Amino acid sequence: MPTAVISDIHGNAEALRSVLSDIDARSVGRIICLGDIIGYGPEPLQCVDLVRQRCEWSLMGNHDFGVLYEPTNFNPGAESAAYWTREQFDAEPDEALRAERYDFLGHLRVRVVEPAPGGQFPVLAVHGSPRRPINEYIFPDDAMTSPDKLESIFERVDRLCLVGHTHQPGVFTDEPDFYPPAELGENREYRFVDGEKAVINVGSVGQPRDLDPRASYAILHEDRVEFVRVEYDIKKTADQIKAISELHDWLGERLYEGR
Ligand code: ZN
Secondary structure, eight states: OOEEEEOOOTTOHHHHHHHHHHHHTSOOOEEEEOSOOSSSSSOHHHHHHHHHHHOSEEBOOHHHHHHHTOOOSOOHHHHHHHHHHHHHHHTOSOHHHHHHHHHHHHTOBSEEEEEOTTSSSEEEEESSOSSSTTTOOOOTTHHHHOHHHHHHHHTTOSSEEEEOSSOOOEEEETTTEEEOGGGSTTTTEEEOOTTOOEEEEOOOSSSOOSSOOSEEEEEEOSSEEEEEEEOOOHHHHHHHHHTOTTSOTHHHHHHHHTO
8 A cells, every 4th residue: 555655744733634634535555754743833732643643653853853852953943943842742731641742752763664565675764864864954956066975875775765854855866866846747756766776855744845835745656656735724824823922923934935
């Protein structure tokens, strides 16, 4: 059965609910999450609860880490959002639920290897990169400007690696090259090629940064990966952000532009 891969929800429950409905309307067997469930957005508790209910597993992203432990290398806006998010978890009046959520965050893994849907090869999943699973960005430009970096990353990939973190969906091949979904034909899909390694960025559910404001996720099939975009009520999320003083207005404004 195909696997839906979501990432970088960032407390945007409105986007997450739309993505989950889209997934439910397709024949997808399971959902996995590459991390950054929280941070930036106005509904972190709802997002954690939905991921706990709907995903088979989730990884630890740098924002999940930042809320649970401490924000490292965060800009002031991200840091303030992390502290506000932590307050929401602490303010849960139901003691058991509060403990369950922290327990869930505390047990997020930083790297998972599992068989591809067809079982033909292993798939590595990390939030950032195979070298530094929580924090390293693999940028689309790296294919052109940092071939050594990509070579070192591909040395750590057997065949297929799933990542998030940059919020920019697409496929890195070991040429190295980068293909955004728009360059993958009208079906926006990458078919696995024998002998070719690929790092697949599934994009962001809750804060896309590729100038397409629709929520992004991917579906891993036996022979290919398919990139999907889903419209959601951006204004609802942006207005919620505006109403919370600890969350900078820009965090809502950027959602309209997908940047
Ligand atoms: Zn993120």
